[in-house]
Amino acid sequence: MAEPQDSDGSLEDDLNQSLDSDADDSQNDEDDSNDVDIDESGEDDINGDGSSNDDGDSDEGDDWVNEAEHMKSLKNLQKTDPDFYKYLEENDKKLLQFHESDEDDEDDEGSVTHELPNKLEVDSEESDFEAEGEEKPSRSSNAVTLARVEEWRNELVSNPSPKSITRAVDLFHAALDRVTGEENSAFRIDGSAVFNAVIEMCVMDMQSSLVEFLKLTPSSVKNPDKSKKWVKVRGALHTYFTDLFKLMTGVASDHILSVMLKHLHSMCSFVACFPKISKTALKSLTKLWSTGEETVRVLSFLCILRLTTQQKGTLLNTALKLLYIAYIRGSKFVSMNSLPQINFMKQTLVDIYKLDPALSYQHAFLYIRQLAIHLRNAVTIHKKESFQTVYNWQYVHSLKLWVDLLSSAPDSSELQQLLYPVVQIILGCIKLIPTSQYIPLRFHCIQMLIKLGRETNTFIPVLPLIIESLTIVDLNKHHKKASMKPFDFTFVLRVSKTAMTENGFTDAVVEYVFQLLMECAAAHSHSIAFPDLIVPAIIQLKTFVKNCKVPKYNSKLKQILSKLNENYTFVNNARNQLSLTMNETSKINVFESDLKARGTPLSKYWEQLNKSQNLKRAKQATNNEKIANDGMYLPKLTKRPAASNAKKPVADGPVELFPSDESDFEFPDIEDENQPKKIKKTEKRTKNVKTKQVSRVAEDIDIPDQDDIVEELDINAI
Structure with a gap:
């Protein structure tokens, strides 16, 4: 037995040390018991060198010693216990007749002799191997x-x-x-x-x-x-x-995974009875909810919702942490394909947060505080790394999550306490880098403020921020490039310097300003204070119209002014018919509710405009990309095959550039492409002939200006 090592005196260490020493001793004993080698004949190798004691004299000597000792024991037994000795004589005489030879024993009836087997069976790991001719047990x-x-x-x-x-x-x-x-x-x-x-x-x-x-x-x-x-x-x-x-x-198949999730949804009440398995289930379901296919995402959310509603006290807190982290990780990159998935995660996460507003307040307060700390560091440190912690999609989508939560729970007293810090963080993001390069992020933040003010019935000064966007971008600047495709700020937060040199950039800025002004003004169009609220915006817009030299931008701004003035007159006339004081809030609420129910001119116009914009976005998401890739509606110029040596007669009249039975396009008459080559040959002979030929071709070909082509090409109308 190995000696125990010194310990610190604790009982647990002593017990562990003694258990270790006992295990070592038992292992040594087991090793000693397995030291018997088996030779090919199956006999014991006693000497360890393959030899055995086959000497007959030694065997006879051992038998004689055993016999003498046995007889001596019997004599002692007769003296010490005569009764037992007498019992042996009556019942087992063979035991007392030990001195008789083995040959006599073999002649006795009923005598049994023990014979050694041909092979010895050893209990070891080698017993797993089967001998030849023996089959392994079948399953x-x-x-x-x-x-x-x-x-x-x-x-x-x-x-x-x-x-x-x-x-x-x-x-x-x-x-x-x-x-x-x-x-x-x-x-x-x-x-x-x-x-x-x-x-x-x-x-x-x-x-x-x-x-x-x-x-x-x-x-x-x-x-x-x-x-x-x-x-x-x-x-x-x-x-x-x-x-x-x-x-x-x-499982790799989405179909099989959907079947398993449906089964799990029916078994959620049984899963909730096992706390550890429930947490494991939440982790697996959260991964599928954030990375799976559309059907898998929906079924995973339904399973999470059932588990959390049945075990709010134990699972809801864990579920909120896991889902928020997965949402932030999944919103790092935004594209046309990933944005619907991000919106799905955001909406479903809002539904989970609404299950327990008190618990959701604790989580929201913690995460909003983290956003505020990042913004404070960006304001105070003024480094590129600190700016990047704020100006990224994860930060923006986190703000959108809390805006949607506050907008969907306007009656929750706990959550509405977070309204002021969220608004201040959004305003800080807008003012952090107020340059034209980050104007898409500015529009995203303004949309959040408009939604928050409309859904919570809270006044947020957004109109000055929208009109300020017109001062950030120079609308009168001459652009070096013409963009064929319109700009879309939905999937970007920052515009490259190359893109800012295109005319489509300023077009998109004016279009977004127009839409945001309409949306913000329509949200307050039924307010009794609308005439007073809109006056500064009207004055600033009139100033921009006077200074802007681009006609199409002036027409957009004048359209805004006309709609604002129309709604201004409507609300002002309705307000003049009232006789009330400022402290009569009940009458003011009734007046605003009545205007909202009847509908104001601005709200009706915005409703139609928003509907057309949604149809346009849907069309762009479905058809335009396919048209751009396939090019099925855009004609292409193709080269003619090489002309043969034989002379061909020149056809009189117009030449068909795009031969197709399905083509309905009409093109101007032009000369055959071989004609200019003849003009070049005649140039060597006389200069007057060349001048006449070139002038005749120039008169026949009507080439439109490039600007007109860009303005008339409307892919949405195809």
Whole structure:
């Protein structure tokens, strides 16, 4: 036995040290017991060199010594215990006749001699290897067939019991082993047909069988652990859910994953009875909710929603943390394909936050405080890294999440306390870098402020921020490039310097200013203070109209002025008919509600404009990209094949540039392309002929200006 090492005197260390020493001693004893070598004949190798004691004299000497000792013991037994010795004489004389030879024993009737076997069996790891001619035990008795699965399924449905439920769980575990390549279950699943039958049995019939076995009612189905028979299936369900989530993580097909999620949704009340498994389920479902296909995302959210509603006290806090982190990670990059997924995560996360406003306030306060700290560092440090922590999509989408939460819960007293800090953070983002390069981010922030003020019925001074955008960008600047495709600020926060030199940039700025002014003014168009609120904006717009030298921008700004003046006159006339004081808030609320119900000129115009804008965005998302890629409606110039040596007559009249039966385009008459070559040849002969020919061709070809082509080309109208 090994000596114990010095310890610090604690009881636990002493126990561990003694256990280690005992384990070493037992290991040494086991090693000593296995030191017996077996030779080919199966006999013991006593000497360790392959030799054995075959000397007959030594054997006879040993037998003589044993016989003498035995006789001496019998004599002592006769003296010490005569009664027992007498009993042996009467019942077992052979024991007392030890001195007789073995030959006499063999002649006696009923005598049995012990013979050594030809081979010795040793209990070691080598016993796993089979000898030649011996077959390994077959597992055919554990193989599952379709007939047996159907029989067990009928038993599970017709007469659910702990035995049938446990058998179904074991079959499901065997199916998982078939996928992972392990062989730890009592059954063996061979073939895809049997595998599908087992999965179908569990997915289709497990939930109904459990409800029937536990005798759950619609009111008690949410708490199955309160059933008296819950103990009988608790262990089996623990194994089943563990295997279910392992299988879901390895499934690559979205269709199969959707089926598994539907089954999990029906089993959520049983999953909620296991706290550890529920947290594991939330992690797996959160990953599918943020990265899966559209159907998988929706089903994952439904499972999360059911789990959190049934276990608010234990799971809701964990779910809010996991979902928010996944939302921020998934909103790092924004494109036309990823934006719908980000909006889905944002809307569903808002629904989860609304389950418990008090708990949501704690989470929102913490994350909004982090946003404020990043903004403060950017304002005070003035470094590129600090600016990048604010001017990125994750920061913007985090603000959009809290804006949507506050807008959807205007009656929550806890959440409305966060309205002021959120507005201040958004204003700080707008003023952090007030340059034309970051004007898309400015428009995103203004849209958040407009939505927040409209939904919470709170006045936020947004109109000055919108009109200020016209001063940031020089509308009278002459642009070097003409952009064929209009700018879209939906998927960008920053405009490159090259893009700012195109005329489409200023066009997009004026268009966004027009839409934001209409949206903001329409949100307050029914307010009794609208005439006073809109006067500064009208004055500034008139100043821009006088200074702007671009006609199309002037027409846009004049259109805004006309709509604002129209609504100004409408509200002012309705207000002049009232006789009330400023402290009569009830009458003011009735007046505003009446105007809102009837509809103001500005609100009606914005409703039609917004509807047309939504249709235009939908068309751009579906058709325009396909048109740009395929080019199915845009004509292309193609080169003619090389002319042969033979002379061909020149056709009189117009030449068909785009031969096609489906073409309805009409083109001006031009000369054959070989004609200019003749003009070049005649140039050597006479200069007057060349001048006449060039002038005649120039008169026949009507080439439009490039600016006109850009203005007339409207892809949306195709």
